[in-house]
Amino acid sequence: MNTFVCVKRVPDTSEAEVKVDATEKDVDSSKFSFDINDADNYAVEEAVQIKEAQGGTVQVLCCGPQDADMMIRMALAKGGDSAMRIDDPRINFSDPLQVAKVLAAAIKEQEYDLVLTGCWADDDGFMAVGVALAEELGIPHAAMVKKVEVEDGKVKAHRELEGGISEVVEITLPAVLTIQTGINEPRYAPIRGIRQAQKKELKVLKLDDLGISEEEVSEDSSLIELKRFYIPEVESKAEIIEGEPEEKAEKLAEKMVKGGLI
Amino acid sequence: MSNIFVLVEHRQGELRDITLEMLTKASQLAEKTGGETVALLLGNGVDSHAEKLTGYSDKVLYMDDPLFEDYNSEKYQKALVAFFKEQKPYLVMMGHTAQGVDLAPALAVELKMPFVTDVIDLEYVDDKLQPLRQYYGGKVNAEFSFKGEPPYLVTFREATLEVPEPFKSGKVEKIDSPLKEDIDYRKFLEYIEAEVGDVDITQSEILVAVGRGVKEEKNMAMIEELASAIKADICASRAATDAGWLPHDRQVGTSGKTVKPKLYIAIGISGAFQHLAGMKGAKTIIAINKDPEAPIFAEADYAIIDDLFKVVPKLTEKLQELRG
């Protein structure tokens, strides 16, 4: 099994203050900490587990600037064999179909059985790149997969549906699966792996190297346009409990008891 | 050319609410575009769904075919490609659901449709559609516009609109399925029902919910103490069940359970829309989170903006004291 796994570097904004920058089309990311997208971390683990069970290779694929190299090296340290990063300032990241086009161009001419992506990126949350990539490659797919069983040129993919139900579909390889979080327990990179990863191949490619023109994947040719970012007004009816942490706790406890909440 | 098509979602004999939510939105838009709403239904033995949908759409078009017994993206895509080559809608709406995200991107690529995902609102201003979506877990809103020619395609977020009572009396028309034969490269095999655990959180009166902010499994002891002080059951965000702190049947949200307790205490949960969808029906919501911008506060009745590790132990202690 030769597997490609697509990884994206994203900021952790769960605790951070997010501010829109002057272009109104991006955010000020100078204070964010970045790491591999959560779902992609699970996709890397799944790819490595399949390789450990069946043999073959794992190739890591990323579209983005040089900052992503550390994340890519970590994926290599966990069991990836080699990596490709497509770095080109002309790529329009606000259109998932264009990102998919770039990733497809990098994979198309290679030998592969399986392509794994995350089912969503924590920053843009499109939930579209993986399935669009499958269409670009002309191969079948299954989205939101939380269990994978590979056998005889086929894969049984358990797709997560709403409400805890899942459906099992059988698809013919090569195929794209978009991986859902929780599918496995992602490993930590072993120290030895981290050392070895420095020696593994990480190819950096430009659009020209992939034979796609800027026109195909730039903002001008996109069929959608990001007009502007803004911070939504949060209308909260909440009573904010003030004070030192301990005071807040005490006040809340009193409200809970006296207000008949418990 | 100004018609708005909604792809009907149904599963295991049930029409899914997202369909009716989208038809509400479609109907508001159609008034402005001057077109009709069309519910497009693919299924097998779905006369009764078609009948019900007349209450929500000007037109119901349905393909009844054993090949559509269970949803299959590849079959749907083939049928829709053939269909949209004849019919020229202005806008096509699908749910931003397990089905929609599995189908829409591939369809958009094949038909070169201008496509925006996870739309939370859609306005029609100056003869143009304005899809609105979110970035960074709901901390940023993003306005988009379409370029190029219709049909435009969106996936629409679930549970952003109320599920309406019937508001139309439309016409039904059965149409031929363009699908001539089965396919073999993707097959539906079976459904696997949700796990059943020791506690049914959908029946709980009081829930203490934990998220990634609790940081480590060992901190669950602190949560258990709070829960036992107020006789609550413990549930979790997806981040916490993915991490293995609690079993999956305790997960609240779109891919977990929908709960409606009297009291819901969210601790270290950011409030992603997938989580909110499962708990916003709770009667009273308390949120404890150190990030003042956490979307959970929009749903909360009581908010403590602080470090949960300082607040929770004291809260437990005080509750124990007050209740004797």
Ligand SMILES: Cc1cc2nc3c(=O)[nH]c(=O)nc-3n(C[C@H](O)[C@H](O)[C@H](O)COP(=O)(O)OP(=O)(O)OC[C@H]3O[C@@H](n4cnc5c(N)ncnc54)[C@H](O)[C@@H]3O)c2cc1C
């Ligand atoms: C298809 C799909 C389905 C999904 N279904 C669900 C679902 O059913 N249910 C669900 O919950 N999620 C679901 N998700 C995931 C969802 O998008 C979020 O990723 C998830 O809800 C985040 O969980 P969280 O709030 O615990 O973690 P985070 O978003 O990481 O938030 C952690 C919070 O803890 C706070 N915090 C950290 N430290 C402290 C401290 N010391 N004191 C106080 N606060 C602190 C932070 O400020 C932050 O707000 C789904 C995602 C997808 C793509």
Ligand SMILES: Nc1ncnc2c1ncn2[C@@H]1O[C@H](COP(=O)(O)O)[C@@H](O)[C@H]1O
């Ligand atoms: N720039 C990128 N480079 C590599 N993979 C990506 C990139 N953007 C998206 N992906 C993959 O596509 C998945 C879904 O992203 P999205 O459609 O943006 O939510 C991610 O989890 C990644 O696996």
